[in-house]
Amino acid sequence: MSKAQKSQKEMFQDLAAQFRRSARKPNIHGYSPHPKQRNFHASEAKIRALLGGNRSGKTVAGASEGVFYALGQHPFKEVPKPPTQGRIIGSDFVNSVEKILRPEFARWMPLSAIKGGSWEHGYDKEARVLTLENDSTVEFLSTDQELDKHAGASRSWIGLTRNSRMITSLRTRCVCSTRTVICG
Numbered sequence: 001m002s003k004a005q006k007s008q009k010e011m012f013q014d015l016a017a018q019f020r021r022s023a024r025k026p027n028i029h030g031y032s033p034h035p036k037q038r039n040f041h042a043s044e045a046k047i048r049a050l051l052g053g054n055r056s057g058k059t060v061a062g063a064s065e066g067v068f069y070a071l072g073q074h075p076f077k078e079v080p081k082p083p084t085q086g087r088i089i090g091s092d093f094v095n096s097v098e099k100i101l102r103p104e105f106a107r108w109m110p111l112s113a114i115k116g117g118s119w120e121h122g123y124d125k126e127a128r129v130l131t132l133e134n135d136s137t138v139e140f141l142s143t144d145q146e147l148d149k150h151a152g153a154s155r156s157w158i159g160l161t162r163n164s165r166m167i168t169s170l171r172t173r174c175v176c177s178t179r180t181v182i183c184g
């Protein structure tokens, strides 16, 4: 087999593996919001929160809304064109960010949209910043950090987990200068 044939074969094998992965694990293209999630996604309000009981889909809706914004493609409304700078804030890194928010965001974000095609390539673990092929970035922060870390550069959108105290304390730091606030 020639070198060119071999690399073509490898390319098809990679593609086939990618199809198998997405068939097993649907990403944002296979996301089907339930009616309350759909209303949340369709809202044009600057600050919007999805409130609901345990396991009602708040985290899924918040994470997938972040994915829509980062991709610059939204099924229910116009969103800013990429590149945008987004921020997702959890109540702490160990549990909220690393165990819930980042995995949920990763579940819906297509690998093909990530710079280099994988989290290994596109995610800076030190800075906790994901970069996409469209040059949008998503940074993960926590309220464990000094409030000053939340100030400074304005962001196109931020996503927060439920915690009204957190929202109040962050309000003057970043919410006021941000166009879109998603609370899931």
Ligand SMILES: Nc1ncnc2c1ncn2[C@@H]1O[C@H](COP(=O)(O)OP(=O)(O)OP(=O)(O)O)[C@@H](O)[C@H]1O
Pocket (backbone or CB within 6 Å): 031, 032, 033, 034, 037, 052, 053, 054, 055, 056, 057, 058, 059, 060, 061, 184
């Ligand atoms: N539209 C959807 N498509 C597929 N799965 C969904 C959808 N909405 C919610 N789920 C699933 O339902 C379960 C509960 O969703 P989620 O974790 O978002 O709820 P929650 O309201 O954040 O829960 P909690 O109160 O525990 O924080 C999860 O297993 C999630 O994957």
Ligand SMILES: [Mg+2]
Pocket (backbone or CB within 6 Å): 058, 059, 060, 184
């Ligand atoms: Mg949740």
